[in-house]
Amino acid sequence: MGSLILVDWLFMPLWLTDTIAFALLGIGSILFIVAGVFRSKAKGQNNENVQRDAEVKPRVHKTNKRKTVLVAAFTLAIVSAVLFVGVTCFHRKPVIETVPENVVEFGEKYPEAREYVQDFMELKDVDFDMDVTADMSEKKIPLFIQWDKRWGYRDYGGNYIGVAGCGPTCVAMVACGLKQDSSINPYVVGNYAAEQGLYTYGQGTSWDIMKTGAEHYGLTVYDGSVSSQYIRDNLSDDSPMICSMKPGDFTYTGHFIVLTGIDENGLVVVNDPNSPKNSAKKWDVDTLISQMKSVWMYRL
Structure with missing residues (x-):
């Protein structure tokens, strides 16, 4: 017992x-x-x-x-x-019965976020320091996790960044990394997206954020081609990509991830805003393409 x-x-x-x-x-x-x-x-x-x-x-x-x-x-x-x-x-x-139902469901779908759910009532009103300089020092395109306690409990269009903020978190990673600007984080980009009407509760983040959001932070955006050759020819840490993904290895519904480069073995380096485990793995480009709906490439 x-x-x-x-x-x-x-x-x-x-x-x-x-x-x-x-x-x-x-x-x-x-x-x-x-x-x-x-x-x-x-x-x-x-x-x-x-x-x-x-x-x-x-x-x-x-x-x-x-x-x-x-x-x-x-x-x-x-x-x-x-x-x-x-x-x-x-x-x-915290007593789980008091946690919003959508947050509980999110934790059931994605076990890596379990601690985020369990700590919800205790941390939801805490004003955390959102400094990302340490994240930026680890790699050129930093890895931000949407349910990081620094911003994961913050409002995002009536939802929470931790639950629904994969889109603004991806834009934040790319913009922060390319601009080397520590003031850009998921909370800041989430506020911008909500103010611009780019998030609809129950439907998700509009693809428009991938262009208008990035341009707002001074980036040049290119519509990419969902093909292995395009990614091999263009992907680098100077030209990262954001991808919209179908259900598969990364999501049960829809999701955005960042591609940050290709390693010496020809495998793709991924920043998954919802999974440190997926982000620690290297991915075969054809596996990614089979689950990809759209892709955008970014440069300064």
């Missing part, structure tokens, strides 16, 4: 709330204690039936009572320890 809270914390689906976990824990503990008492009584009765010597019976009875007390004490110790851990987790973890 002691593993229940830990499993809920790390692996269980979001419907397994603290309330449900503690209810299951309590029921399990009660059943365990009741079963232990019945086992002890059954053993005592068996021992009494076997023993024929009247002088031995009292010792057996005392031994059984001692075992019962030890089992009860051990059980109470375990339950107390679990409750202590559970209370600690309860105070650290």
Whole structure:
């Protein structure tokens, strides 16, 4: 039973709330204690039936009572320890029932964002420092994750950047990297997109942001060709690309990703705003093309 809270914390689906976990824990503990008492009584009765010597019976009875007390004490110790851990987790973890439904659904679809969902109520009103200079130092086109706590809880057209902000996050990566301007981040671009009517709740971010948004930040935009040859011939960290993706390796619905270059093995370097894992992998260009709807190339 002691593993229940830990499993809920790390692996269980979001419907397994603290309330449900503690209810299951309590029921399990009660059943365990009741079963232990019945086992002890059954053993005592068996021992009494076997023993024929009247002088031995009292010792057996005392031994059984001692075992019962030890089992009860051990059980109470375990339950107390679990409750202590559970209370600690309860105070650290927000009650998931209060998190907006669309945020919960997002976390269920994309497990990498689970911590973002669990921390929602605790962090949604925190004013985080959005400095991205450290991100910029790692690579020319920095990797921004849309559900990063710095901006992921901020409003985006009635939704949240963490849930629906892949478009402005991609534009922010490209504009920040090419311009080497640390003032450009997903929150700034998200505000611009919302003000320009480029996001519609329930429908997503308009493709227009890939042109008008980038031009707003001083970039030159080219309509690309969805072909392996085009990407091999044109992609570099001086001419990154944003791609609109179909359901596949990157999304269940629709998604934007950034292509930042080609490595020495001919594989494509990807910045996926919704997945550090996808961003750590190198991708075969034909795999990307098979899931790609459109592509835009950017230069200064």
